[in-house]
Amino acid sequence: MTHLIEAKNLNTHYAASHILRDVNFHVARGETVGLMGRNGMGKSTLLKSIMGLVKPSGGTVQVMGRDMTGRAPYEIAQLGIAYVPEGRGIFGNLSVVENLKMAARAGTSGKRDWTYERVLETFPRLQERLGHGGQQLSGGEQQMLTIGRALMTNPDLLILDEATEGLAPLIAREIWRICGLIRETGISSIIVDKNWKHVTQVTDRNVILVKGQVVFEGSSDALRAQPEVLAQHLGV
Numbered sequence: 001m002t003h004l005i006e007a008k009n010l011n012t013h014y015a016a017s018h019i020l021r022d023v024n025f026h027v028a029r030g031e032t033v034g035l036m037g038r039n040g041m042g043k044s045t046l047l048k049s050i051m052g053l054v055k056p057s058g059g060t061v062q063v064m065g066r067d068m069t070g071r072a073p074y075e076i077a078q079l080g081i082a083y084v085p086e087g088r089g090i091f092g093n094l095s096v097v098e099n100l101k102m103a104a105r106a107g108t109s110g111k112r113d114w115t116y117e118r119v120l121e122t123f124p125r126l127q128e129r130l131g132h133g134g135q136q137l138s139g140g141e142q143q144m145l146t147i148g149r150a151l152m153t154n155p156d157l158l159i160l161d162e163a164t165e166g167l168a169p170l171i172a173r174e175i176w177r178i179c180g181l182i183r184e185t186g187i188s189s190i191i192v193d194k195n196w197k198h199v200t201q202v203t204d205r206n207v208i209l210v211k212g213q214v215v216f217e218g219s220s221d222a223l224r225a226q227p228e229v230l231a232q233h234l235g236v
Contacts, residue, residue: 007046029188052070082153090142092133095131100119162192
């Protein structure tokens with residue numbers, strides 16, 4: 001299997017705080033990976049280190065087989081990586097249409113499977129709010145918009161940090177449906193969310209971080225079969 005992303009012995013500091021400690025992490029082509037752990041365990045830092053938003057203090061990050069350690073985020077995005085950050089990061093002064101169309105481009109293979117029309121078919125709620133500004137949308141609608149905008153780049157890998165945090169159960173259910181749909185299309189994903197039950201329904205493999213170190217890596221079936229691991233590291 002070809003690894004789209006491979007982090008080896010990754011260490012990341014925030015000033016004197018040592019956040020990631022010799023983390024090894026990879027995502028294969030067509031694979032959906034859940035990244036789990038309690039708050040403050042290094043999940044977002046790992047994603048930011050992969051995306052070039054935080055420069056690692058040690059180790060390497062390879063993207064599509066190329067060493068991209070510490071490179072600029074736009075260079076990493078150009079290799080087919082789409083990042084939906086915690087907090088969403090939509091452009092509040094732009095309309096739904098503008099947020100989507102500004103991101104439209106062909107993927108690394110030249111394909112445009114995810115068109116404007118396909119995104120609206122996938123997110124019918126956005127279809128009803130095309131003229132609304134980003135700041136006028138609910139939290140769930142903003143999350144749909146950020147995912148839709150990411151898909152407009154026709155990525156090989158979608159990174160989704162805190163997929164359903166703060167969303168009403170009905171909206172969260174819709175986000176999980178979309179995550180499953182994305183998986184079926186063959187796009188690789190990294191999904192961070194506190195709800196391990198929903199995460200493992202749409203992932204092939206899962207990684208748990210504790211204090212910046214990998215303490216579990218295995219299939220969704222393997223994780224569900226180990227309630228002691230869930231209780232110890234996820235508090236369930």
